[in-house]
Amino acid sequence: GEDVEQSLFLSVREGDSSVINCTYTDSSSTYLYWYKQEPGAGLQLLTYIFSNMDMKQDQRLTVLLNKKDKHLSLRIADTQTGDSAIYFCAERFSGGYQKVTFGTGTKLQVIP
Amino acid sequence: SAVISQKPSRDICQRGTSLTIQCQVDSQVTMMFWYRQQPGQSLTLIATANQGSEATYESGFVIDKFPISRPNLTFSTLTVSNMSPEDSSIYLCSVEGTANAGEQFFGPGTRLTVL
Numbered sequence: 711g712e713d714v715e716q717s718l719f720l721s722v723r724e725g726d727s728s729v730i731n732c733t734y735t736d737s738s739s740t741y742l743y744w745y746k747q748e749p750g751a752g753l754q755l756l757t758y759i760f761s762n763m764d765m766k767q768d769q770r771l772t773v774l775l776n777k778k779d780k781h782l783s784l785r786i787a788d789t790q791t792g793d794s795a796i797y798f799c800a801e802r803f804s805g806g807y808q809k810v811t812f813g814t815g816t817k818l819q820v821i822p
Numbered sequence: 823s824a825v826i827s828q829k830p831s832r833d834i835c836q837r838g839t840s841l842t843i844q845c846q847v848d849s850q851v852t853m854m855f856w857y858r859q860q861p862g863q864s865l866t867l868i869a870t871a872n873q874g875s876e877a878t879y880e881s882g883f884v885i886d887k888f889p890i891s892r893p894n895l896t897f898s899t900l901t902v903s904n905m906s907p908e909d910s911s912i913y914l915c916s917v918e919g920t921a922n923a924g925e926q927f928f929g930p931g932t933r934l935t936v937l
Contacts, residue, residue, distance in 0.1 A: 740924070741924040741926075743926060745928075751930075752914065752928055752929065752930040752931045753865075753914065753928040753931075755823075755925065755926065755927060755928075758924055758925065758926075760923075760924060798864060798865070800865075800926075802924070802926065808853075808918075809855070809867050809870065809880075810855070810867070810916070810926050811867070812864045812865040812866075813864060814864050815864050
């Protein structure tokens, strides 16, 4: 089945690290994504990871993938007020038209 | 990264009318995807459009309601037909990146309000 779950809300203080978690159900995923959506804006591709990797780091962002538990996380180091947004986890399936299925989104609130 | 533009960026429409949304990509792509994001919700795939063939629709979406055209490798349209207030959403076009495997980019979206 295609099901991607995220917690709805996360609040952190400016300068702290944020960790946004995601669980998915389909073990045949090829790629897993993190997107950022600011109010009234489109979707920005933040980072993505191939399913045979377990970690990817890109500046302040660290993605961890636990395939056994079907768990994906996004860590944002030194969180800034500009990081306040909704973060969507998504997975791409290997079959058919390789569609991308999105999680419910986590609203990150950064407190100054 | 692929640069995707959509027209219109937003519109307010009357019930029963239709709106055609355009998506233009700056590079040739095999597949183009249309998503819907209802207010406060996540994204749901409507259909996948290949050039030269009929679009493939996801469960719950039908061609009569959401006809799609894909005349070439850089352009697609999505029509929202016989609109009702429940169609009020953001409609987003998406493509796979051409430079790096796995990349998936989205257009800025079309914000539709149906009165």
